[in-house]
Amino acid sequence: MPSAARGFTLYGDVPGAAAPSGLVGVSHSAVDLPTGRIELVHPRDALEQIYEQNFGWGGTEPPYWAQPWPSGIELADAVARADLSGARVLELGCGLALPSLAAAQGGARVLATDRAPGALAFAAHNARRNGLRLEVAQCDWSDPWSAIAGAPWDLVLAADVLYLHDGLDALDALLPRLVLGSGEVWLSDQGRPPARDFLARCERWSTVSTTGTDHPEVSLHRLRRHAVTTCDPVPALVNGRS
Numbered sequence: 001m002p003s004a005a006r007g008f009t010l011y012g013d014v015p016g017a018a019a020p021s022g023l024v025g026v027s028h029s030a031v032d033l034p035t036g037r038i039e040l041v042h043p044r045d046a047l048e049q050i051y052e053q054n055f056g057w058g059g060t061e062p063p064y065w066a067q068p069w070p071s072g073i074e075l076a077d078a079v080a081r082a083d084l085s086g087a088r089v090l091e092l093g094c095g096l097a098l099p100s101l102a103a104a105q106g107g108a109r110v111l112a113t114d115r116a117p118g119a120l121a122f123a124a125h126n127a128r129r130n131g132l133r134l135e136v137a138q139c140d141w142s143d144p145w146s147a148i149a150g151a152p153w154d155l156v157l158a159a160d161v162l163y164l165h166d167g168l169d170a171l172d173a174l175l176p177r178l179v180l181g182s183g184e185v186w187l188s189d190q191g192r193p194p195a196r197d198f199l200a201r202c203e204r205w206s207t208v209s210t211t212g213t214d215h216p217e218v219s220l221h222r223l224r225r226h227a228v229t230t231c232d233p234v235p236a237l238v239n240g241r242s
Contacts, residue, residue: 065095097123113139
């Protein structure tokens with residue numbers, strides 16, 4: 001069954017397969033990118049749980065990570081069109097880690113992070129399934145030791161994280177600590193209400209450029225630090241072709 005997102009095909013599920021966080025069964029999907037096809041396994045009933053939990057209004061965090069979203073697919077496509085061979089890449093709030101898998105497929109050294117253990121389990125499984133090398137680590141933006149320990153990164157990725165939640169202040173404080181020199185942050189977003197104010201705040205330390213994608217609702221925001229000093233130790237980064 002084709003989805004609304006370009007390049008993403010749902011082709012069945014495996015009844016009875018185990019999944020974390022109370023999710024029952026898994027689905028198998030394929031995403032075709034410029035670097036090749038990526039096979040994904042993800043929980044089958046994630047959307048049902050998200051709706052049942054009324055998108056978190058009851059105080060319970062829904063399993064947003066368990067669903068392939070258009071922003072992640074479009075970010076993965078942009079990553080797959082960039083020259084990332086040998087680059088050091090970090091993904092924040094990775095969920096199923098499709099952008100991380102695209103970066104690894106393109107020759108990058110990648111750390112995928114999320115605060116949900118289930119997300120990391122599926123990310124690691126999907127890396128093995130596709131024969132890709134991917135490191136995973138738990139990361140809460142209010143205590144982001146795993147992300148900061150590897151900084152500065154050549155490229156930091158995040159898809160669909162600019163929605164209304166209490167972590168955006170922590171993310172705003174974290175991002176400028178992760179890149180230097182020619183390092184970049186790529187955020188993809190599906191027009192969430194907090195995105196405009198968040199990106200305006202990021203302009204205190206970065207130049208923000210926004211482009212559309214093949215999905216009419218998804219934009220890609222590229223953030224790059226204002227100034228590069230002669231003593232900056234970070235080598236020139238990614239030569240994006242997109």
